[in-house]
Amino acid sequence: MRRIYESNALRRDDEPFSPTDPDDRRWTKALAGEHRTINWDAFSHAFMPGWLRERAITVDIETSRDRYEVGEPVGFCVTMRNRFPISVKLQTRSPVLWTWAVDGLVDAAKIDRSNPTERRSVFSFGRGERKRFERTWSQTIRHSRREWVPVDPGEYTLSAAINVPNAAERGLAAETTISIE
Amino acid sequence: MALLEVEDLEVRFYTEDGVVNAVDGVSYRIERGEKFGVVGESGAGKSVTALSVMRLIDNPGQIEGGEIRFKGENLLDMDEEEIRSIRGSEIAMVFQDAQTALNPVYSVGEQIAEAIRLHLGYDDEAARDRTIEMLERVGIPDPADRYSDYPHQFSGGMQQRAVIAMALSCDPDLLICDEPTTALDVTIEAQILELLDELADEFGTAIQLITHDLGVVAETCDRVMVMYAGKPVEKAPVEDIYYDPKMPYTVGLMSSIPRIGDERDRLQTIPGTMPDLIQLPPGCSFHPRCPYAEEVCTQIEPPLVDPETGEPAEGVDAERGAACLAYTGDLQNELGYEVHVEGESHRSAVRDVEEITGGDTDV
Ligand SMILES: Nc1ncnc2c1ncn2[C@@H]1O[C@H](COP(=O)(O)OP(=O)(O)OP(=O)(O)O)[C@@H](O)[C@H]1O
Ligand code: SF4
Ligand SMILES: [Mg+2]
Numbered sequence: 001m002r003r004i005y006e007s008n009a010l011r012r013d014d015e016p017f018s019p020t021d022p023d024d025r026r027w028t029k030a031l032a033g034e035h036r037t038i039n040w041d042a043f044s045h046a047f048m049p050g051w052l053r054e055r056a057i058t059v060d061i062e063t064s065r066d067r068y069e070v071g072e073p074v075g076f077c078v079t080m081r082n083r084f085p086i087s088v089k090l091q092t093r094s095p096v097l098w099t100w101a102v103d104g105l106v107d108a109a110k111i112d113r114s115n116p117t118e119r120r121s122v123f124s125f126g127r128g129e130r131k132r133f134e135r136t137w138s139q140t141i142r143h144s145r146r147e148w149v150p151v152d153p154g155e156y157t158l159s160a161a162i163n164v165p166n167a168a169e170r171g172l173a174a175e176t177t178i179s180i181e
Numbered sequence: 182m183a184l185l186e187v188e189d190l191e192v193r194f195y196t197e198d199g200v201v202n203a204v205d206g207v208s209y210r211i212e213r214g215e216k217f218g219v220v221g222e223s224g225a226g227k228s229v230t231a232l233s234v235m236r237l238i239d240n241p242g243q244i245e246g247g248e249i250r251f252k253g254e255n256l257l258d259m260d261e262e263e264i265r266s267i268r269g270s271e272i273a274m275v276f277q278d279a280q281t282a283l284n285p286v287y288s289v290g291e292q293i294a295e296a297i298r299l300h301l302g303y304d305d306e307a308a309r310d311r312t313i314e315m316l317e318r319v320g321i322p323d324p325a326d327r328y329s330d331y332p333h334q335f336s337g338g339m340q341q342r343a344v345i346a347m348a349l350s351c352d353p354d355l356l357i358c359d360e361p362t363t364a365l366d367v368t369i370e371a372q373i374l375e376l377l378d379e380l381a382d383e384f385g386t387a388i389q390l391i392t393h394d395l396g397v398v399a400e401t402c403d404r405v406m407v408m409y410a411g412k413p414v415e416k417a418p419v420e421d422i423y424y425d426p427k428m429p430y431t432v433g434l435m436s437s438i439p440r441i442g443d444e445r446d447r448l449q450t451i452p453g454t455m456p457d458l459i460q461l462p463p464g465c466s467f468h469p470r471c472p473y474a475e476e477v478c479t480q481i482e483p484p485l486v487d488p489e490t491g492e493p494a495e496g497v498d499a500e501r502g503a504a505c506l507a508y509t510g511d512l513q514n515e516l517g518y519e520v521h522v523e524g525e526s527h528r529s530a531v532r533d534v535e536e537i538t539g540g541d542t543d544v
Binding site: 008009010096116138148 | 199243480
């Protein structure tokens with residue numbers, strides 16, 4: 001679990017009643033002359049065209065098995081990889097950087113919360129970075145804020161996509177099919 | 182108008198791993214001079230709720246919904262300058278551990294005096310005098326001599342006393358204490374809580390006390406909100422929660438109240454852990470751990486309702502509410518537990534929660 005007091009999500013400054021920063025590296029950074037070196041990541045971002053940046057990233061989705069019994073939790077894993085030796089940043093539609101879906105329903109829900117705000121955001125990949133995310137689908141579809149309905153036996157498509165427009169066409173999505181019997 | 186009214190607060194953290202729904206639909210109010218307890222296991226969203234009231238949540242955290250009205254004004258609409266004038270002088274906070282609040286490079290006295298100068302506009306000498314007075318009031322011996330000591334020269338208990346002195350030095354109307362005693366041993370804990378209680382009465386300060394420990398709440402607070410997985414699951418006057426808990430999670434917390442001096446893990450009697458807030462189980466978030474869970478608990482999330490009438494109790498003003506399908510008529514069996522309390526004081530009482538019947542646990 002991320003702890004709020006140990007994270008950067010807590011505003012810290014010199015004002016009394018706001019927590020002090022245990023890790024104030026401003027000075028050491030300045031001493032190390034960090035401001036003088038070229039930021040290669042920003043550099044490559046500025047000069048690499050968007051279509052090339054997208055080619056760098058692969059998305060993959062894998063379930064623990066192909067067949068499940070009714071009611072059995074479906075564990076799956078989403079892997080994303082940057083194939084390039086330079087860092088890549090993709091602009092996403094909202095701070096939700098990626099989504100997963102069952103038969104096209106994001107988060108297996110009929111209420112789509114993947115773009116809660118208009119605010120765009122950035123999904124960053126380090127050089128050659130691989131990211132892995134684990135999820136479990138409970139074999140239910142959320143019909144409303146407070147109601148979930150179990151699905152019937154049959155085939156279901158699980159998918160994952162980076163939260164950009166037309167992710168599938170741009171190669172930033174993946175899907176797999178399972179059967180529930 | 183209540184001193185603080187939090188209405189339908191929603192706070193999320195946008196992480197690479199997913200969206201953390203840290204606070205989801207939390208409403209409560211605190212009256213002037215009242216002591217309000219917030220209880221729940223680690224990760225329930227207690228600190229994030231409190232830090233939202235202080236407007237101290239920063240990226241990737243976002244306050245995405247609701248209102249936080251202090252004396253009728255929505256803190257979420259205020260600009261940074263307005264917030265600064267309230268933070269510290271009208272609402273002060275004692276953080277989970279004293280080291281977060283004290284800056285190691287300034288003397289304890291200087292830090293308190295600085296707060297007083299900033300918020301009350303005192304000159305140097307007056308600020309120093311008031312600091313010494315406050316240090317004395319919180320039980321620091323030889324306060325004039327200790328004024329120039331650095332935080333590391335204070336013991337943990339004394340550091341927390343100094344933080345309380347700092348928090349109360351500007352006479353705030355609301356003091357938020359975020360587990361002020363978790364880092365301390367039990368005897369010091371009892372002393373600090375007593376001190377807080379006493380000072381709050383003396384200064385007329387309202388307190389929002391956050392803790393893992395329902396025993397602490399029972400001793401100190403007037404009303405309580407129990408949180409689980411970012412949501413309020415029970416709200417009640419302290420007597421009711423103590424003698425007549427309605428939500429199975431609260432019952433679990435109650436049966437784990439230790440007797441004084443008993444240092445075993447306070448929540449070990451509820452098996453399992455709180456779910457990941459990125460991916461909550463469907464239905465009632467507590468169902469994987471609830472001894473009374475039925476199939477319906479995996480399909481419907483119980484709203485907060487009045488356990489007597491079943492009427493909605495999600496609002497700011499609701500006195501009594503519990504989030505369990507037993508009170509919405511959706512549960513087939515009854516919740517089968519009985520609470521026995523022996524002894525006078527809440528804290529030292531021997532509690533015994535007996536399960537009489539149980540629902541189907543294999544869901
Ligand atoms: N910077 C962060 N990034 C992502 N998630 C966070 C961050 N800070 C807190 N959280 C999440 O928010 C949720 C609520 O955390 P919070 O600190 O409010 O819990 P708490 O009830 O105060 O727990 P404790 O008793 O351990 O202090 C947790 O699930 C936590 O993982
Ligand atoms: S009985 Fe069901 S609704 Fe009530 S607390 Fe247990 S799991 Fe939740
Ligand atoms: Mg906390």
